[in-house]
Amino acid sequence: MSVSQAAAQLSPNLTGADPTAPLLAVEDLRVEFRTRAGVAKAINGVSFEVNSRETLAILGESGCGKSVTAQAIMGIIDSPPGFITGGQIRYRGVDLLKRTREERRQIRANKIAMIFQDALSALNPVFTVGFQLTELFRKHRGMSRTDGKKRAIELLDLVRIPAARKRVNDFPHQFSGGMRQRVMIAIALALDPELLIADEPTTALDVTVQAQIMNLLAELQRERHMGMILITHDMGVVADVADRINIMYAGRIVEKAPVFDIYAKPSHPYTKALLESIPRVDLKGQQLNVIKGLPPSLIRVPAGCAFNPRCRYVQDVCKLDPPPPLFQVQPQISSACHFWKEVRGDD
Amino acid sequence: MSDTILGQTETIGPALSPEPPRERSASLWADARRDLIRNPTFVIASIYLLFVGSMAAFPKLWTRVHYRDCALTADNGLPNAKLPMFSPGHWLGTSEAGCDFWSLSVYGARPSMLIAVMSTFGIVIIGLPLGVLAGYFGGWLDAIISRLVDMVFALPFLLVGLVVLSIIKVTDPNLRIWTVTMFLVLLGWTTVARIMRGSVIAVKNLDFVMAAKSLGATHGRLMFRHILPNAIAPVFVIASVALGGFVATEATLTFLGVGLQAPATSWGIMISTHQPLIQDYPHLVLIPCTLLIGTVLSFVLIGDALRDALDPKLR
Numbered sequence: 001m002s003v004s005q006a007a008a009q010l011s012p013n014l015t016g017a018d019p020t021a022p023l024l025a026v027e028d029l030r031v032e033f034r035t036r037a038g039v040a041k042a043i044n045g046v047s048f049e050v051n052s053r054e055t056l057a058i059l060g061e062s063g064c065g066k067s068v069t070a071q072a073i074m075g076i077i078d079s080p081p082g083f084i085t086g087g088q089i090r091y092r093g094v095d096l097l098k099r100t101r102e103e104r105r106q107i108r109a110n111k112i113a114m115i116f117q118d119a120l121s122a123l124n125p126v127f128t129v130g131f132q133l134t135e136l137f138r139k140h141r142g143m144s145r146t147d148g149k150k151r152a153i154e155l156l157d158l159v160r161i162p163a164a165r166k167r168v169n170d171f172p173h174q175f176s177g178g179m180r181q182r183v184m185i186a187i188a189l190a191l192d193p194e195l196l197i198a199d200e201p202t203t204a205l206d207v208t209v210q211a212q213i214m215n216l217l218a219e220l221q222r223e224r225h226m227g228m229i230l231i232t233h234d235m236g237v238v239a240d241v242a243d244r245i246n247i248m249y250a251g252r253i254v255e256k257a258p259v260f261d262i263y264a265k266p267s268h269p270y271t272k273a274l275l276e277s278i279p280r281v282d283l284k285g286q287q288l289n290v291i292k293g294l295p296p297s298l299i300r301v302p303a304g305c306a307f308n309p310r311c312r313y314v315q316d317v318c319k320l321d322p323p324p325p326l327f328q329v330q331p332q333i334s335s336a337c338h339f340w341k342e343v344r345g346d347d
Numbered sequence: 348m349s350d351t352i353l354g355q356t357e358t359i360g361p362a363l364s365p366e367p368p369r370e371r372s373a374s375l376w377a378d379a380r381r382d383l384i385r386n387p388t389f390v391i392a393s394i395y396l397l398f399v400g401s402m403a404a405f406p407k408l409w410t411r412v413h414y415r416d417c418a419l420t421a422d423n424g425l426p427n428a429k430l431p432m433f434s435p436g437h438w439l440g441t442s443e444a445g446c447d448f449w450s451l452s453v454y455g456a457r458p459s460m461l462i463a464v465m466s467t468f469g470i471v472i473i474g475l476p477l478g479v480l481a482g483y484f485g486g487w488l489d490a491i492i493s494r495l496v497d498m499v500f501a502l503p504f505l506l507v508g509l510v511v512l513s514i515i516k517v518t519d520p521n522l523r524i525w526t527v528t529m530f531l532v533l534l535g536w537t538t539v540a541r542i543m544r545g546s547v548i549a550v551k552n553l554d555f556v557m558a559a560k561s562l563g564a565t566h567g568r569l570m571f572r573h574i575l576p577n578a579i580a581p582v583f584v585i586a587s588v589a590l591g592g593f594v595a596t597e598a599t600l601t602f603l604g605v606g607l608q609a610p611a612t613s614w615g616i617m618i619s620t621h622q623p624l625i626q627d628y629p630h631l632v633l634i635p636c637t638l639l640i641g642t643v644l645s646f647v648l649i650g651d652a653l654r655d656a657l658d659p660k661l662r
Contacts (some may be wrong), residue, residue: 110563
């Protein structure tokens with residue numbers, strides 16, 4: 001593995017980084033999109049932390065700001081129309097938003113990497129996967145073509161692509177969905193990032209392949225001591241892999257809890273409703289408990305708690321600004337609901 | 348797409364069976380090449396262009412008579428001008444001035460092809476980078492480039508050609524070719540810029556561009572490594588159609604008297620000098636017309652075939 005050792009040495013260092021600080025800390029992040037229809041507030045003050053060897057799941061339905069959070073961390077929001085209007089994104093104590101464009105570019109892939117939802121469209125169709133990996137090593141690590149190719153085959157082996165030596169010369173469209181997602185993971189891991197953001201990594205796959213990919217991710221994370229942010233809308237995917245869960249709704253985090261507690265005893269009406277809407281075998285033949293209504297348009301978020309039009313526990317205080325803050329429920333659990341006690345059923 | 352169906356079976360762990368032999372890595376371009384070779388229109392058009400192209404490049408391959416060896420009366424005293432086709436010694440007859448018509452036609456290919464090829468290179472060299480920049484960066488740069496395109500696009504081609512080329516009085520045949528080329532490039536680059544801009548905008552919003560960005564790719568790299576190869580196909584189509592268009596435009600400008608001028612030869616010159624004789628000697632006009640139309644048609648057909656072969660949506 002001499003090639004990969006040489007690669008690790010060449011990895012650029014971020015000045016001012018404190019190795020003891022949390023791997024990634026997002027604080028009061030705000031992102032808005034200025035469109036013709038108005039200003040869409042995609043993220044309204046999101047805070048969380050991820051450490052090495054830890055998986056944080058961000059869960060929420062479409063359009064709640066999960067992916068925008070990921071893109072803001074990577075620094076790949078198209079601007080205009082997207083603007084980060086406030087907050088901090090601290091990587092090892094360094095606020096990335098204050099760094100130059102070039103420094104941020106260096107951080108991508110080297111420190112923080114991202115996996116996209118649809119691997120077929122996230123791989124460049126006109127180049128072989130081997131070429132795409134090799135280019136990465138050549139540009140970021142200054143490797144020769146031959147060394148880069150060797151390393152590419154190592155990586156494809158690592159993500160368990162059978163016959164990697166042969167398949168390295170294939171184009172993305174020649175891989176099956178699951179294999180393609182493995183290629184994406186290989187590319188994301190190529191430069192040994194400390195943090196991996198997986199944006200719905202299994203949504204485009206069928207269920208059996210989903211499990212394989214999630215296991216692979218979990219295993220690679222353990223081996224490499226990475227931190228991982230798993231973005232998903234699928235409560236089933238999260239259960240096995242995540243350590244902690246943040247539930248997002250309309251650009252805010254409404255509940256934070258360790259994975260077990262979320263399933264056992266949700267503290268926010270939205271989480272509770274989400275759990276109730278999962279189809280269950282023992283309730284066969286009954287009407288599914290869906291959440292009535294639609295998530296709010298981000299251009300016109302309701303006053304107070306954004307969930308109030310769909311909430312079972314709603315009272316007048318919920319319709320007043322400011323929206324409820326995150327109340328500490330237990331040391332590890334917090335909920336942005338005035339009535340978390342009723343939701344939990346505690347007294 | 349039999350590949351994807353084959354690839355659908357997920358192999359877990361060590362491969363149980365050896366992989367089935369499959370067609371070697373077919374990229375978009377490799378697929379296109381295979382399609383084109385099987386397309387009879389493309390093959391016929393290519394052969395025709397090879398014929399005309401070799402006339403332009405090596406006229407001596409096709410005729411031993413120089414196009415300026417003209418004589419109004421032959422050695423035996425008989426008239427030599429305006430001979431009909433299949434006369435002894437002149438199988439396409441002779442021109443008004445007693446020149447061998449076949450030789451004129453062969454030598455006439457060079458200026459036409461030269462102007463067409465150089466102009467096409469010119470419009471791609473100017474239009475492609477401008478289109479990529481406008482499409483990729485958007486904003487004020489796009490606004491400036493797009494308005495410039497609109498302005499040039501609004502100029503009436505023939506009218507401006509008549510005015511500008513009649514003002515520029517360059518008579519040296521070689522320099523005249525350059526003058527006409529420059530004019531064609533200056534008015535023609537807008538199509539390429541427009542197409543390229545649109546195509547870049549379509550490609551830059553695809554996921555793999557964002558993925559490349561998230562892997563730390565620079566602007567230049569995104570533009571030229573990731574976007575350009577995926578966005579350039581329409582330019583090949585435009586270019587091949589433009590080649591044909593420029594052959595026709597050169598002939599038009601020459602016919603109107605502002606393009607190339609005698610004593611040079613070109614198909615346009617041949618048409619314009621013999622145009623008064625069309626009733627009595629139709630072949631003197633029809634022969635250069637046929638060559639011209641064949642060339643234009645071949646370029647257009649090749650453009651068509653290229654578009655079919657390169658457009659993945661038609662698969």
